[in-house]
Each structure stands twice: as structure tokens, then as C-alpha cells.
Amino acid sequence: QQPVQSPQAVILREGEDAVINCSSSKALYSVHWYRQKHGEAPVFLMILLKGGEQKGHEKISASFNEKKQQSSLYLTASQLSYSGTYFCGTEFWRSGGYNKLIFGAGTRLAVHP
Amino acid sequence: EAQVTQNPRYLITVTGKKLTVTCSQNMNHEYMSWYRQDPGLGLRQIYYSMNVEVTDKGDVPEGYKVSRKEKRNFPLILESPSPNQTSLYFCASSLYADINQPQHFGDGTRLSIL
Numbered sequence: 193q194q195p196v197q198s199p200q201a202v203i204l205r206e207g208e209d210a211v212i213n214c215s216s217s218k219a220l221y222s223v224h225w226y227r228q229k230h231g232e233a234p235v236f237l238m239i240l241l242k243g244g245e246q247k248g249h250e251k252i253s254a255s256f257n258e259k260k261q262q263s264s265l266y267l268t269a270s271q272l273s274y275s276g277t278y279f280c281g282t283e284f285w286r287s288g289g290y291n292k293l294i295f296g297a298g299t300r301l302a303v304h305p
Numbered sequence: 306e307a308q309v310t311q312n313p314r315y316l317i318t319v320t321g322k323k324l325t326v327t328c329s330q331n332m333n334h335e336y337m338s339w340y341r342q343d344p345g346l347g348l349r350q351i352y353y354s355m356n357v358e359v360t361d362k363g364d365v366p367e368g369y370k371v372s373r374k375e376k377r378n379f380p381l382i383l384e385s386p387s388p389n390q391t392s393l394y395f396c397a398s399s400l401y402a403d404i405n406q407p408q409h410f411g412d413g414t415r416l417s418i419l
Contacts, residue, residue: 194347222405233395233410234348241405279347283405293408294364295340295348 197296214280215262223263224281311411328396336402337379
């Protein structure tokens with residue numbers, strides 16, 4: 193049930209772009225994205241609801257393809273501050289009316305000058 | 306300031322010695338949960354609570370207990386800790402459980418069990 197993130201790690205130079213993918217084998221209700229800097233708590237970036245919407249947060253945007261059950265996070269013109277581990281969380285509907293949120297293993301992103 | 310507060314931040318203890326990690330939020334959130342983070346495995350949910358006196362198991366509940374007697378507090382109890390519970394633990398909260406809600410995480414508790 194855990195979503196699969198790819199790649200596991202990315203190394204970039206400042207200004208380069210990157211894409212992080214998150215795939216699920218189950219039908220998704222929504223996808224969350226979080227960033228965790230070393231030694232800190234995960235911080236919420238955005239939620240995408242089913243419907244194929246695309247969202248943005250500064251130069252970070254994401255898409256959600258409901259048919260393919262996957263989401264992609266796009267980091268444009270990366271900055272040093274983008275370094276960290278990115279987690280996707282996939283939300284499933286379950287009995288009782290409460291969704292279940294399961295996190296992927298994470299993608300480590302390192303941006304160098 | 307809106308926040309989730311965990312204590313302690315670091316703890317080294319020995320096998321079998323009962324311990325409690327506290328979690329408190331000041332945002333009047335209904336939903337609270339505990340995760341453990343291990344290298345290569347991401348965040349795995351231990352227990353969650355949808356409101357006061359309502360708790361349920363997550364994906365890795367063995368060896369842990371929780372309680373939710375007040376809305377703001379959600380302590381994690383290890384009755385008889387073992388070395389395989391050495392991990393980084395996060396408490397999180399969100400406004401509701403049944404609507405897409407961002408999770409607000411505490412700063413984490415690094416637990417080492419010898």
C-alpha cells in the first residue's frame with residue numbers, strides 16, 4: 193500500500209530542474225507533499241485532490257493524474273533551500289468515513305552551488 | 306504560536322524501562338497521530354486518534370500504547386521498550402480526520418533503546 197517514490201535521490205546544481213514521482217497501486221483520494229530538512233520536522237507543501245488538478249508553491253508545483261494513480265512534484269530553477277527529503281502521502285478512502293494517509297519512503301534532494 | 310510540542314526531544318534508555326513521550330497541540334485539532342521514521346522506510350503510522358477517547362491502530366502499533374483523554378494531548382507509551390523501537394518519532398495533528406487536511410508535525414523525538 194505504501195506509495196512508490198522515484199527517484200530515491202537527486203543531486204542538482206542551483207538553477208536546475210527536477211521531477212519527483214509518486215505512484216500508488218490503489219485508487220487515490222488525494223496526494224500530499226511534504227519536505228523535511230535534515231534534523232527537522234516534515235513541513236506541508238500542498239495537497240492535490242482527485243480531478244487532475246495542478247498546484248503551485250513558489251517555484252514548486254505538482255500534478256495529480258487520477259487515472260494513472262500518480263502524482264509528480266516539479267521543482268523549477270532549484271535553490272539551495274530546496275535541499276531536503278520530499279515525501280508524498282497518498283490518501284485512501286476507508287470504511288468509517290475516515291481517509292488513511294500513507295507516506296512514501298522519500299526522495300532525497302541535494303542542491304549544490 | 307500554533308504548534309505541536311513533543312517531549313523529550315532526545316532520550317537514551319534501556320530495554321524494559323517504561324517511557325512516555327508527550328505530545329501537545331494548541332490548535333484545537335481533532336485528529337492526532339504518531340509516526341516513526343526509519344531510514345529507507347519513510348514515515349509509518351503507529352496510532353491515531355480522531356477525537357477525545359477515540360483511538361485506533363496504525364500500520365505498526367505493536368509495542369506501543371496511546372491515550373487521548375484531552376483534545377490537546379496525545380501521549381505515546383512504550384510499556385517495555387526494546388532495541389527495535391529505536392527510531393525517530395513524530396507526533397502530528399490536523400483539524401479534521403475525514404477531510405483533506407495538512408498534517409502539522411512536532412519537532413520529533415529521537416529515541417535510543419539499549
